[in-house]
Amino acid sequence: MNALAPDEWQALALSLRVGLLAVVLALPLALALAWLLSRKRFPGRLLLESVLFLPLILPPVVTGYVLLALFGRNGPIGQLLGSVGIVVAFRWTGAVIAAAVMGFPLLVLSVRAAFDNVDRRLEAAAQTLGADAWRRFVSITLPLSARGIVAGCVLAFARAFGEFGATISFVSNIPGETRTLPIAIYELLNVPGGMPGVQRLALVSLFVALAASACATLIAGGAPWRKRGDD
Amino acid sequence: MIELALRHRIGDLELDMDIRSHARTLALFGNSGAGKTSALNAVAGLLIPQSGRVVLDGEILLDTARGICVPVSRRRIGYVFQDGRLFPHLSVRRNLLYGAGADDADGRREFAAIVELLELGALLERRPLTLSGGERQRVAVGRALLSRPRALLLDEPLTGLHAEARQQVLDYLRTLKRELQVFTVLVTHHADEVAALADEVVRISAGQVVRQVPIGEFIARRAAFGRPQAS
Numbered sequence: 001m002n003a004l005a006p007d008e009w010q011a012l013a014l015s016l017r018v019g020l021l022a023v024v025l026a027l028p029l030a031l032a033l034a035w036l037l038s039r040k041r042f043p044g045r046l047l048l049e050s051v052l053f054l055p056l057i058l059p060p061v062v063t064g065y066v067l068l069a070l071f072g073r074n075g076p077i078g079q080l081l082g083s084v085g086i087v088v089a090f091r092w093t094g095a096v097i098a099a100a101v102m103g104f105p106l107l108v109l110s111v112r113a114a115f116d117n118v119d120r121r122l123e124a125a126a127q128t129l130g131a132d133a134w135r136r137f138v139s140i141t142l143p144l145s146a147r148g149i150v151a152g153c154v155l156a157f158a159r160a161f162g163e164f165g166a167t168i169s170f171v172s173n174i175p176g177e178t179r180t181l182p183i184a185i186y187e188l189l190n191v192p193g194g195m196p197g198v199q200r201l202a203l204v205s206l207f208v209a210l211a212a213s214a215c216a217t218l219i220a221g222g223a224p225w226r227k228r229g230d231d
Numbered sequence: 232m233i234e235l236a237l238r239h240r241i242g243d244l245e246l247d248m249d250i251r252s253h254a255r256t257l258a259l260f261g262n263s264g265a266g267k268t269s270a271l272n273a274v275a276g277l278l279i280p281q282s283g284r285v286v287l288d289g290e291i292l293l294d295t296a297r298g299i300c301v302p303v304s305r306r307r308i309g310y311v312f313q314d315g316r317l318f319p320h321l322s323v324r325r326n327l328l329y330g331a332g333a334d335d336a337d338g339r340r341e342f343a344a345i346v347e348l349l350e351l352g353a354l355l356e357r358r359p360l361t362l363s364g365g366e367r368q369r370v371a372v373g374r375a376l377l378s379r380p381r382a383l384l385l386d387e388p389l390t391g392l393h394a395e396a397r398q399q400v401l402d403y404l405r406t407l408k409r410e411l412q413v414f415t416v417l418v419t420h421h422a423d424e425v426a427a428l429a430d431e432v433v434r435i436s437a438g439q440v441v442r443q444v445p446i447g448e449f450i451a452r453r454a455a456f457g458r459p460q461a462s
Contacts, residue, residue, distance in 0.1 A: 121312070121314075121316055122316055122318060122319075124277055124303075124316075125310070125312060125316040125318075126318070126329065127276075127277070127303040127304050128275050128276075128277070128303060128304075128306075128308055128309070128310040128330075128375075128378075129309075129329050129330025129374065129375075129378045130304050130305070130307070130330050130378055131304055131329070131330070132304050139329075140318060143320045144319075144320060
């Protein structure tokens, strides 16, 4: 099998960049939301959870359409961003937003599970030692759930890397700008003689997916401070 | 001096206590499930009773009638939990320093004194899960003391330790009582721990104070005072 063609490299590089930035964009909000869902009971919680999981349930094309309606030039957020000179529709930055939205529920689910697994009694112990809520979060909750958080990031990256439907609806297929790896594969499938390219890119996708899955499994495997048989 | 008034229902247990004491070490003595730990939690602020009042050395920490409730992290209570609750991801040194004050000459001197008093020097770089039960409790006591508490709460600190470790920790607690002037509340269902450490004893049963006597009377009339079942 031949090495990747320049435009295939371009699609791979864009997908990697979009995947990484999507995780970076989603992580702070995912941490906050996961902590809220793990630690607090409040009115509207069920509604919040339902909205949170919409990207997992809705057809991705619909999610892309909603993003276009919100972030497009005439959308409420798009107009707001446009007033400060930021345009995301049909730009690679829009692909990042689409990927972040699609990976967000997975990230929140993983981080929340990690927070749920932290022994709350340790946080209470920290409290008696004078630690306020922020210090408890940073010094106890975060380190004790670090593996779950990192595993969640890997899963969200994998989801973002493979994102297709929402991306093509929101930012279309512009070579060098929004043509990510899955979109490039889709296009090659529709052109005569594109099959070798499809095979090359499919193999690359498989490799990235395997690497992400292996990372998530390794990272979630266990904390270094646990003794064997401690679980 | 402590003043503790507590009215609270936990499941089937109705807590209804009024305790006032000027003793330096006060023991709350009673069966498991009598409400002793709940009383400690109310002092620490980890339990907010339906109604109650907690005053330590003249400072009101809780007064539900007046809407006063000092947050746990600002109460300056050193709490030694039954299971130690050391932070598993931190070394013994970092556990000890977690609630410690400023890293100045006084702070370093205090750290060195506690480490020497509890003979923790050889353990400083170890992780909690590599420690024996007795070592863990010593670290927990040291950690609580280094937070410069106005009161030390010991919740069954010797439970779960084998005979040798139990005697060892008991000896350390006796030394602490002799060397340091910290007001201490000890929760236990072992009469020998009460006799070894306390100045005054409050016998608690089913959430109520049955009687409150000086240690001399407790030792002289131990049988009449009532003997809780081992748990």
